[in-house]
Amino acid sequence: MPDPRHVDTLTSQTRATLRHWAAADGPLALRARIVLLAAEGRRDAEIARRLGVSRQTVGAWRHRWYSGGLAGLEQRRRTGRPVTVDEADVVTRTLLAPGGSGASRAIARELGVSHATVAAIRRRWNIMPDQPIVPRIPTRPPLPGADTWVMGLYGDADRGVLLVGTRTEAPRPAAAVTVIDAEVLAGLDRALDTLRLEPASDDQEFSAFLADAAALHADITLHAVTLWSTDERRPAGSLVSHHDLPVRASWRGFLNALIALDSTSHPESSRRVFLDLVAALERPAQSAGRSVRWLRERVAEHQSRPDGGWPAPDAPSFSGVNQLDLGSFNECVVIETVRLVGTVTRGEIAHRTGLTQQSVSRIARSLLDRGFLVEDAQRRATSGKPRTPVRLCGSAAHALGLHIDPEVLTAVVIDLDGALVCTCTRTISADIDPAEFVAQAVEVGHEALGKARGAVQPNGFLGVGVAVPGPVDIASGTVLGPPLMRAWQDLPLLYLLKEHFPCPVLIEKDSLAAAAGERWIGRDRRARDFAYLYLGTGVGSGLYLNGDLYRGVSANAGEFGQLCALALDRVAADGRPEILPECNPPVSVPQFAERLGLHTIGTEHSSTEAYRAVGRAAAAGHPAATAALREVARAVGRGALGLVDLLDIDLIVLGGPFFTDDVADCYLEEIGRAVNEFPTARRLRRVHVERSVLSAEAAAVGAASTLFHATFTPRLKGRERG
Template sequence: MGDFNQAVILDSIRRSDEGLSRVELAASAGLAAQTVSNICRRLLDAELIVEAGKETSGPGKPRTILRLNPRGMYAVGLHIDPALTSYALVDAVGTVLVSVDEATDLISSPGDAVAAMGAKIRSIIAESGVDEQRIAGVGVATPGPVDAASGTVVDPPHMPGWTRVPLQEILRQTTGLPVVVDKDVTAAAVAELWAGSAASSTDFVFVYIGTGIGAGLVLNDEVVRGASGNVGEIGHIITDPAGPECDCGRRGCVKVTCMPETLVAQAREAGALAPADPKKPASLPDDVAALAQAAADGNPAARQILANSAQLMAGAVSVLTNLLDVARVVFGGPFWPQLAPTYLAQMPALLARLSVTTSVHSVDVVGTIVNSGEEAFGAACLVMEKTFSPKAAHLLLDSKL
């Protein structure tokens, strides 16, 4: 209960742009004034929060405002994508202090590649000058599926050879820091929740468009992970029954109709993109950017490919919104910026037509508030979530007691 109450206080302070007084914290958290005072004293002693001046509002003594101490805690984020590996060092208020990108090593053995990532993290910490004792841990966002209990990536479709790679253990040994591993889509949902204001919707689906496509889920202000940490594997929702055959044996799954590499292949077949140069192949991000530019320049084939993609994706997303009754859909991921103009123009009307709750509430469609290229920020937020966010499960007594 003490840990839960402390997390409630930290989370309340974090969500307030201007900071809160002890009186305001007691009112918002529903805790006794003495309990709040004791918790705040512990947090001040640990330098996780600071007193940030006085505030006068009406008669009585001025109230002391409490805010998070940016230098009170840090986290490292590691985002692993089949194309790009990203690193970020983040302070307690979510400011990215260091950001590094490099091509993902799919040539070395997975164990060696992950060990090299650990060495890179050590280098980033050393060069940053941050007090290592203040680093709460390393958050790792990886393509699924994952074995969340052991911190193992199981067999990501676009990373051949990465079968049951113990990310958590290798990185713990190479960095000497606590490590938390989660799916990239879940990390993206955590980042959206972390970066949002207290007034933001507490129920939403986060549709992550990377090399693969997945979904994160937030209900009642908590990220839902599922029994094994693999919620959101939407790749085999059927969007076009007459579409291409999928490796699952069915036709028209998201995996073969909406993924970025599929759109690039369609664009080449339609002449909207130049044929691939085998001597100097372009990267998938470059190809998707070229497709988006062609559409922006008025190429009819490129525009039709993206429009069809939006329609098919709306069908898949409507399955989620109808099942879960959420009021907001957030799109993000590495390839979202290129698709955003088309999706934001078409998706709201499509979802309104496909939603069964239209007569009750609308479904908002928005892009992520996390900046493009900061996927590693989401990974760092996994550590922040573990430290700051109150979870109802923490109130449950051990069944063995």
């Protein structure tokens, strides 16, 4: 008989809440299922068998329900340990750690569980640190063989099945090489969050899916692992073997773990394979569909090297080494790690960098003593003494950034965290006398330093970074005559500024400076390769590739206008690519808008004001203004397409003084369409087009950031700026 105390409290609203919890993932789902089964009169032993948990667990949660109702089922605050541990989550984090050998203690601290629990899970799955991965998948019954592949996914409102493949003769296990990252799994989670499926009318569609899979992958033994199901019936036939999830794994966690395991064990299971899976999930997510059907292409036979292994990718850019004579490099590795994460413990630094705990502790003590790091509030530990995380001390270092533009001089002072201390601007004209220009640049720089005097410590001021339109001779600091600033032909700007600033002065192209600032201030959001499109008086690009700013042989990489001209087949009679008006937005956008019938009255003497007036009109829905902006954005998009195809990157960042809120959506849409619909390798990647994390003063902030970049970014010999 059901317990009368329990049944009486199950109102329709309470029952609905419990069913909602039971349909989701996580610890609340298990607790709700226990209560619902108990309401049906099930005994503890029967509930335990059906849910695959212990009788003690069932009894404990029934007691919590009797004593506290719904509130009693919710998570109680404990000392850092969750009530349940998703084993699959532990496996995924282990595999995505550098080399697949993340320390149990580091993963335990990250998840808030004991390191003994993590170690036990790794033993159960046979994923041990510093050993080739030969896993055991503890489904019910266990999957046979150690060589597992993710072969397909079927889902409708009634059933979700992950198709896993195994081979009878597994190849020699290769060392762990992760070819996906957490972003792929995050994209998968987002697609699953928005997935809307209708109930299947019968089992025929699922049976047809299994038949197609068996025909396509005849050389691989297939296994169907049930992720979710409202019906315990299995389709008839022996095309595949059927398995249930491991007892201590959620279906989402298991899906992520199998993808990470496949990717780690098989280099040919690349990002593209799983991006195709994400795309298959996104199609029915956009409008309710009956089912998801995804089958990967045939798996190629192993084409291994003679030694049986796969060629490993390049080592991570920020991996540390432990020799004492490389202390300054390792200090930069630690600072870079802290900067990317924000607040991090010493153990987590060791886990992320590969440095030993002793090396990290020694370096952290030195950086704390010198004021570059500060300790944050202590964190409760699962065992031992509390952990004390560290973070960058923003006030430990400052830099001045100067941006030279044909229409405005901008000076900023920023701290080590990238926070703006002050900003000063001054309007100039493109034909200003060089001597007068230098005098004004010096004045606006000193004005900014004067405003920041109370915040900047003399021993923490790194110097001045200067961003200028290219081309520029970095070695001598000479501006060679930008196309829009002819009066500054061969101007020895660095030499002239050094006479007025008795400190280190660096000069950089404005688009490259903006990319450096994006990388520094963007932290972990920009911890990968990207191209920065800088919309100023002219459109330039800055490239961040292989962990460093790419300057090119002459430090003038990023000349974007000619790329746009070639993409649009706009070539002058002598064969030289045209200087496109579209690549000078403040001039071209008002001209195009006027040609289409929009007159920006009162802005004839300022192209900047005219551009902003068109932007406001476009935001208000004026068709001529919108058409003018789209014409420029399409031209820039064709150039961006060339960058994507040439460099094989998947992130474009848009910023600069003329990338304002009024026009941002237009540029994002047109450029995003160009770089995703037209590239040759569009099936292999999804290119993200994002707003810059920097303000309109992007080049000035970037110029200052080049000082931090030059001082604190870890580099090995051969990568320094020459």
